[in-house]
Amino acid sequence: MTTVISDTYPILLADEPCQNEQQYLKAQGTSPLMESLESVRWIILHCSATRADRPYPVEQLLRDHRARGFRTIGYHFYIRRDGTVTRHRRLLEVGAHCRPYNRCSIGLCYEGGLDVQGHPADTRTPEQRKALQQLLIRLHALFPAARITGHRDLPGTEPKACPCFNARREYSWIETLP
Numbered sequence: 039m040t041t042v043i044s045d046t047y048p049i050l051l052a053d054e055p056c057q058n059e060q061q062y063l064k065a066q067g068t069s070p071l072m073e074s075l076e077s078v079r080w081i082i083l084h085c086s087a088t089r090a091d092r093p094y095p096v097e098q099l100l101r102d103h104r105a106r107g108f109r110t111i112g113y114h115f116y117i118r119r120d121g122t123v124t125r126h127r128r129l130l131e132v133g134a135h136c137r138p139y140n141r142c143s144i145g146l147c148y149e150g151g152l153d154v155q156g157h158p159a160d161t162r163t164p165e166q167r168k169a170l171q172q173l174l175i176r177l178h179a180l181f182p183a184a185r186i187t188g189h190r191d192l193p194g195t196e197p198k199a200c201p202c203f204n205a206r207r208e209y210s211w212i213e214t215l216p
């Protein structure tokens with residue numbers, strides 16, 4: 039079973055440290071794009087693992103992901119507490135949110151996931167729930183074979199809470215839409 043590795047550079051690639059995402063893609067000799075619509079097997083939900091009472095704006099997320107060696111924000115979409123959705127990678131662009139699933143998934147992240155004490159919690163606002171559902175319905179229409187899943191539910195994921203709710207229970211009905 040493969041272990042999901044946190045996407046933070048430098049990483050070791052065949053014993054050689056790989057400093058950032060750019061270098062990683064180059065070393066792999068692969069395109070920064072997924073091959074086709076059929077390549078997308080998973081739509082993966084994440085939380086930003088930030089406290090619900092502390093704003094975590096796009097600019098900060100970008101700084102944090104650049105500091106981890108990413109070209110830009112690793113998720114395809116980010117959903118703020120007010121329901122604002124921003125896109126950070128093109129749909130078939132390989133993300134940086136869940137190795138080794140990056141070449142076969144779309145990554146979504148909502149702002150929050152920790153309560154005011156800093157414990158994992160489903161902190162989604164009604165606006166976020168609405169935006170998330172709309173986005174998932176649209177994405178599922180584009181990628182009908184993809185399964186909607188929470189980060190923590192992927193095979194090989196080390197015990198973790200992300201996205202702090204049961205994504206299968208909540209959203210698997212979308213997969214049955216015509």
Ligand SMILES: [Zn+2]
Pocket residue numbers: 083084085189200201
């Ligand atoms: Zn996650």
